[in-house]
Amino acid sequence: MxxxxxxxxxxxxxxxxxxxxxxxxxxxxxxxxxxxxxxxxxxxxxxxxxxxxxxxxxxxxxxxxxxxxxxxxxxxxxxxxxxxxxxxxxxxxxSGYGHNKKALIIGGNGKMGQWFAHFLQEQNFTVEINDLAPLPDQDNFIADITRIELNHDFIILATPIQKSVEVLNQLQQLKPNGIIMDISSIKTPLRRPLRSLHDSGCRVVSIHPMFGPDSQLLSNKHVIFIHMGDDAALQSAKQLFQPTMVERVEMQFEDHDRLISYVLGLSHLLNIIFMTVLAESGEAADLLANLSSTTFDAQWRIAANVTHENPDLYYEIQKLNQYSPTIINALDDTINRLKSILHNNHQQAFVHLMHQAREYLTIREQPYLKK
Ligand SMILES: C=C(O[C@@H]1C=C(C(=O)O)C=C[C@H]1O)C(=O)O
Incomplete structure (x- = not known):
């Protein structure tokens, strides 16, 4: 019943x-x-x-x-x-910006490469892909970029950072007419090849999309644009994102890796530390998950996302950034300060750290508080 x-x-x-x-x-x-x-x-x-x-x-x-x-x-x-x-x-x-335009994506079968391929195809670009191997039935695959005419309007490098150095040097020999654009997360290793590519007469701009390949909506997301001596190339790269809601931020080459060491480096590290401490705690994951608090759940979700990212890319983001040691030292200092605050019963100092952090963080606007 x-x-x-x-x-x-x-x-x-x-x-x-x-x-x-x-x-x-x-x-x-x-x-x-x-x-x-x-x-x-x-x-x-x-x-x-x-x-x-x-x-x-x-x-x-x-x-x-x-x-x-x-x-x-x-x-x-x-x-x-x-x-x-x-x-x-x-x-x-x-927008139809890509009408009668061609783009080549080197490393186009990686996750960000595929994101760009899709994004450009939506704008009507004819897209060609170069990578180590084609995907099944991939009819726009170029196995060897030295064997084709490089007549693309855009050549995008979505390769691992070390590989990008090689490809940029190779492009300097091939001298394509189109705009060459890397999307690397760390820029210092690309300084020389990007500069000498520009000096050899190629059109160069460096960008950094601050979102992952799963992003559907670009509102509240950012793309960093770095001037490499060719203003028209920079404007054309910005134009690619004009129909989206992404915030386009211009930055000096020299500032990029320092700022990114906080935005990516620190946040990645903290999540890796959180998950490593848990994974090595000897406690059962399901037991902890069942006891979860709001903060633990939220932190777990973020850390779980981080652990599913490409570990080799995440290694490069730490290893190739010259500012990583500064971040690790700051972490180390803060942990030691906390140790000493607790050891010496300095409740006031602990409260002060939390207040100071609260004040710093309130600066960021919430979407619905925007006018
Ligand atoms: C539908 C619109 O576009 C957007 C979506 C909205 C919605 O789903 O209600 C509201 C405002 C806009 O940001 C609109 O402008 O009305």
Whole structure:
């Protein structure tokens, strides 16, 4: 009897879920039409003011219906993210920047290489891929770049950092006309080859996309652009990202690795340390996971993502950055300071560290606090 009641109620729930999905799809259809209006009127994709209205409205409706407004907000933040992805792709496809243009991606079968291939194809570029081996049925694969005419508008290096040095030197001999662009996470090892490529008359720009290959939506993400002596090349590289919502940041070559040693180096290290301490703790992972707290869960999620990244790339990011030792020393000093604070019962000093950190971190704006 009870089971029958349960399955009847669940059937009703399935019906409701179908209606929710149908309504979200209908909402998406509307979002696409709004996307078209934005393209026609050349309006920006993201409208924070409108998002705030949508969220406030949905919170009011949730309260009227006796639903938790925070949960309603979370659901709608995801729905809005889906709208933004849709409109961003619409705009990228509509740009047609790649019409009658060719791009070669060296290391194009790696994860970031594939991301670029897809991104450029959406803009209508004809894309060719060079890598160690082709993917199954890959008809745009170039096995040897010395055997083809290098008549591409863009040549993108999505190779490991050490390999990029080799390829840049090789390109200096081949002297292509198009814009050569590396996407390396560490720039110092590329300083000489990039400079001498520029000095030999090639068009060069260095960029660093600050997102992983799984990124769907570029809102709130950054791409760093580094001037290598060719302003037009830099502008063309920036133009590639013009239809997206990515923040385009210009940076001096000299500043890149120092800043990145914090943004990538420190955050990677902390997660590797967290997971290594756990993995070597002798405690069962499932036991800890079952005891989890909010902070532990959040930290675990980030660390788990880090451990799934390419370990050789992550090694290069530490090893090839000349500022890594500074970061490791700062970590070491901080751990020693904490040790001494605890050993000497300096509660005030501990509280001070936490307050100082809180003050530093509040500077970063939250998306819904933007105007
Ligand atoms: C749909 C729009 O585009 C975006 C998506 C929104 C949404 O899904 O509600 C709201 C504002 C925009 O950032 C819009 O501008 O109305």
């Amino acid at each position: 009870k089971n029958q009641k349960l399955s009847q109620l669940r059937q009703q729930l399935d019906d409701i879920d179908e209606q929710i999905i149908a309504l979200i799809a209908e909402r998406q259809f509307n979002v696409e039409q709004i996307g078209n209006v934005k393209l026609d009127t050349k309006s920006p994709t993201r409208d924070y003011g409108r998002e705030k209205q949508v969220i406030n409205h949905i919170r009011e409706v949730a309260e009227q219906k006796k639903l938790n407004p925070n949960i309603a907000q979370k659901i709608f933040e995801l729905i809005i993210e889906t709208s933004l992805s849709k409109q961003e792709v619409q705009k990228v496809k509509n």
